[in-house]
Amino acid sequence: MRFLKLSALLVAAGVALWSAGSQAAEGAVEPKQISWPQNGFFGTFDRTALQRGFKVYQEVCHGCHAAKYLTFRSLADLGFNEDEVKALAAAYTVTDGPDENGEMFERPARPSDTMPSPFPNPQAARAANGGAYPPDLSLMTKARHDGDNYVFSILTGYEDPPAGEELAAGQYYNHYFPGHRIGMPPPLNPDQVTYDDGTSATVDQMASDVTQFLSWLAEPKMEERKQTGIKVMLFLIVLSVLLYFYKRKVWADVH
Amino acid sequence: MAAGSGKVVFKSGVLRWIDDRLPVVSALYNDAVVYQTPRNLNYWWNFGSLAGIMLTLQIITGIVLVMQYTPHTEMAFDSVERIMRDVNYGWLLRYAHANGASMFFIVVYIHMFRGLYYGSYKAPRELLWMLGVVILLLMMATAFMGYVLPWGQMSFWGAQVITSLFSAFPLVGDPIVTWLWGGFAVDNPTLNRFFSLHYLLPFVLVGVVFLHLIALHTHGSNNPVGIDVSKKDKIPFHPYYTVKDLLGLSVFLLFFAYFVFFNPNILGHPDNYIPADPLVTPAHIVPEWYFLPFYAILRSTVYDSLFTPLVVFSYLGITEKLMGVIAMFGSIAVLLVLPWLDTSRVRSATFRPIYKWLFWVLVIDTVVLTWVGGQVPTETVVLIGQIATLYYFVHFLVLMPLLGRFERPRPLPDSIGRPVLSHGAAAQPAE
Numbered sequence: 001m002r003f004l005k006l007s008a009l010l011v012a013a014g015v016a017l018w019s020a021g022s023q024a025a026e027g028a029v030e031p032k033q034i035s036w037p038q039n040g041f042f043g044t045f046d047r048t049a050l051q052r053g054f055k056v057y058q059e060v061c062h063g064c065h066a067a068k069y070l071t072f073r074s075l076a077d078l079g080f081n082e083d084e085v086k087a088l089a090a091a092y093t094v095t096d097g098p099d100e101n102g103e104m105f106e107r108p109a110r111p112s113d114t115m116p117s118p119f120p121n122p123q124a125a126r127a128a129n130g131g132a133y134p135p136d137l138s139l140m141t142k143a144r145h146d147g148d149n150y151v152f153s154i155l156t157g158y159e160d161p162p163a164g165e166e167l168a169a170g171q172y173y174n175h176y177f178p179g180h181r182i183g184m185p186p187p188l189n190p191d192q193v194t195y196d197d198g199t200s201a202t203v204d205q206m207a208s209d210v211t212q213f214l215s216w217l218a219e220p221k222m223e224e225r226k227q228t229g230i231k232v233m234l235f236l237i238v239l240s241v242l243l244y245f246y247k248r249k250v251w252a253d254v255h
Numbered sequence: 256m257a258a259g260s261g262k263v264v265f266k267s268g269v270l271r272w273i274d275d276r277l278p279v280v281s282a283l284y285n286d287a288v289v290y291q292t293p294r295n296l297n298y299w300w301n302f303g304s305l306a307g308i309m310l311t312l313q314i315i316t317g318i319v320l321v322m323q324y325t326p327h328t329e330m331a332f333d334s335v336e337r338i339m340r341d342v343n344y345g346w347l348l349r350y351a352h353a354n355g356a357s358m359f360f361i362v363v364y365i366h367m368f369r370g371l372y373y374g375s376y377k378a379p380r381e382l383l384w385m386l387g388v389v390i391l392l393l394m395m396a397t398a399f400m401g402y403v404l405p406w407g408q409m410s411f412w413g414a415q416v417i418t419s420l421f422s423a424f425p426l427v428g429d430p431i432v433t434w435l436w437g438g439f440a441v442d443n444p445t446l447n448r449f450f451s452l453h454y455l456l457p458f459v460l461v462g463v464v465f466l467h468l469i470a471l472h473t474h475g476s477n478n479p480v481g482i483d484v485s486k487k488d489k490i491p492f493h494p495y496y497t498v499k500d501l502l503g504l505s506v507f508l509l510f511f512a513y514f515v516f517f518n519p520n521i522l523g524h525p526d527n528y529i530p531a532d533p534l535v536t537p538a539h540i541v542p543e544w545y546f547l548p549f550y551a552i553l554r555s556t557v558y559d560s561l562f563t564p565l566v567v568f569s570y571l572g573i574t575e576k577l578m579g580v581i582a583m584f585g586s587i588a589v590l591l592v593l594p595w596l597d598t599s600r601v602r603s604a605t606f607r608p609i610y611k612w613l614f615w616v617l618v619i620d621t622v623v624l625t626w627v628g629g630q631v632p633t634e635t636v637v638l639i640g641q642i643a644t645l646y647y648f649v650h651f652l653v654l655m656p657l658l659g660r661f662e663r664p665r666p667l668p669d670s671i672g673r674p675v676l677s678h679g680a681a682a683q684p685a686e
Contacts (some may be wrong), residue, residue: 026327041517069336069340074340135529139334139336139528140329141527142520142525142528143525143526143528144525144531145525147525178538207272218528219339220340221339221340221346224346225516225519226349226516226517227345228347228516229515229516229517230516232512232516233509233512233513233516234413236505236508236509236512237509239505239508240395240502240505240506243498243502243505244499244502246502247498247499247501249499250494250498251493251495251499253492254495
């Protein structure tokens with residue numbers, strides 16, 4: 001028993017030490033802690049927020065940031081019906097071909113297409129952004145520590161630099177960006193997007209919506225995963241209890 | 256497999272017919288059904304079969320993942336994302352496989368610490384233990400190459416750092432690295448060969464696991480008391496240990512499921528969701544958690560701070576980097592020769608009043624090393640790492656040999672029967 005208790009204690013101490021250490025190692029500011037609807041064992045995405053967030057992505061982020069894993073058909077997950085998905089896709093133009101004459105041609109996007117990139121290549125993206133490359137947003141919330149909170153914090157973390165802090169041209173001061181000097185100008189201004197559902201487009205509202213959209217985009221199978229997980233855990237708990245009693249029964253004559 | 260045990264006669268005519276020509280049925284029967292096992296094994300003995308199950312799960316999920324994965328620098332990352340988004344239950348396969356690697360290491364590390372505590376490496380089980388260390392080495396190689404396959408930032412830079420270690424060897428170092436890479440940089444040929452080896456090594460592992468089992472079944476399991484067990488204190492593997500292992504498996508799967516379904520990325524690094532970019536070095540390159548103690552030993556071995564005296568080795572042509580590599584491989588090599596470093600003839604730590612405590616100090620030492628491995632190597636971190644590294648080697652190379660001479664073990668019981676029977680009464684196994 002001593003063996004067991006000591007190891008439990010050690011594991012607990014290890015985990016505590018660990019999380020303390022990994023925070024320090026990142027060297028970044030701890031992002032704002034938001035209670036997202038997608039958090040927790042039973043977390044699900046808020047469909048209306050996802051739709052609003054998609055609009056923010058389309059009208060604001062997509063000016064510079066690609067999302068190469070975003071297929072139009074997957075927008076059905078956000079609650080759009082088939083016709084809406086077709087219409088959303090058709091608003092974009094993609095290059096297809098070659099046709100029978102060997103020519104490339106442009107056509108409206110179909111649900112099976114992915115969201116076209118705002119720039120034809122990384123060089124063009126850099127050239128248009130003062131040398132900085134706007135990263136693809138498909139996996140952004142998984143590619144950063146505490147991603148959902150990080151993205152939200154960056155979007156709402158712009159402030160005036162402290163006295164004495166000189167910023168180079170094309171740099172902006174962001175409280176939550178590692179090193180604070182970020183190449184992205186403050187992307188969100190109040191009422192920049194007109195929401196279809198009449199929600200007031202404050203910076204916090206847009207940041208929250210687009211964060212939820214990006215969280216979905218990074219992990220579109222999150223709901224399926226957690227719901228499967230609940231069933232698996234319940235099954236295993238019942239199985240463990242049954243096996244526990246069965247084991248006791250089998251071992252009764254040995255003890 | 257096992258020696259001895261008289262001829263089994265099966266009731267079924269078909270089984271008799273097969274077994275007469277191909278005695279696998281009786282082998283299975285002898286080694287998994289009637290196989291004689293000490294009756295006093297505690298739950299720490301579950302981790303051997305758990306390791307075997309994890310290996311099987313890794314092979315199954317891996318084979319299915321390969322059906323959708325593309326080993327090419329331009330397509331690997333995309334193909335993994337396609338698995339996550341468009342393949343039916345692809346997310347489950349990938350998360351089970353990625354977290355499964357971590358689970359495999361957790362299980363094997365517990366299995367090894369159990370062996371250390373109860374002296375399972377001592378005669379006549381030296382080869383059993385050494386085969387286990389070979390299994391660990393193969394696992395490490397397999398896991399490292401597997402982590403490279405998604406071709407994210409940590410994949411690429413991890414491969415870069417680890418393969419570059421070989422450049423530490425004088426003269427042959429650089430040619431070895433070029434040979435490993437299949438070129439002059441970590442690139443498509445590197446990814447291709449890692450993929451090939453990542454698929455091969457698990458099957459080599461299966462082979463070594465079988466040798467491990469043959470060695471195990473030759474002298475049977477050790478037990479918490481650590482003495483040889485008489486026939487009357489043994490029980491058949493089935494149903495006693497099959498049901499106990501199943502219960503352990505079910506509880507372990509709960510633990511595993513938590514990671515797969517509710518926190519699948521906690522054991523990974525966010526940077527691996529950024530596609531590999533040879534031009535952008537991540538701020539902080541860290542290996543997977545299960546390599547951190549070894550990584551800590553590698554990085555702490557510098558001719559500085561506590562280890563300044565080691566600088567004399569530089570006159571022998573042993574650079575800091577080479578010394579680090581030697582120390583890292585040495586940390587596993589000492590495990591290989593442990594059966595001869597430990598001079599005590601008593602197996603179980605239960606009867607070794609000093610070793611019992613040193614065991615826990617070693618556990619804490621490895622936890623500290625794990626922590627150090629994940630830190631940015633500041634002066635303090637390096638010093639802590641050096642103390643922990645030094646202690647690790649002192650434990651195996653100095654304390655273990657000396658302890659056998661100076662420690663006075665408590666008297667051993669005549670049989671395991673007594674401690675088992677005196678279960679309810681005051682637990683005083685000896686005397």
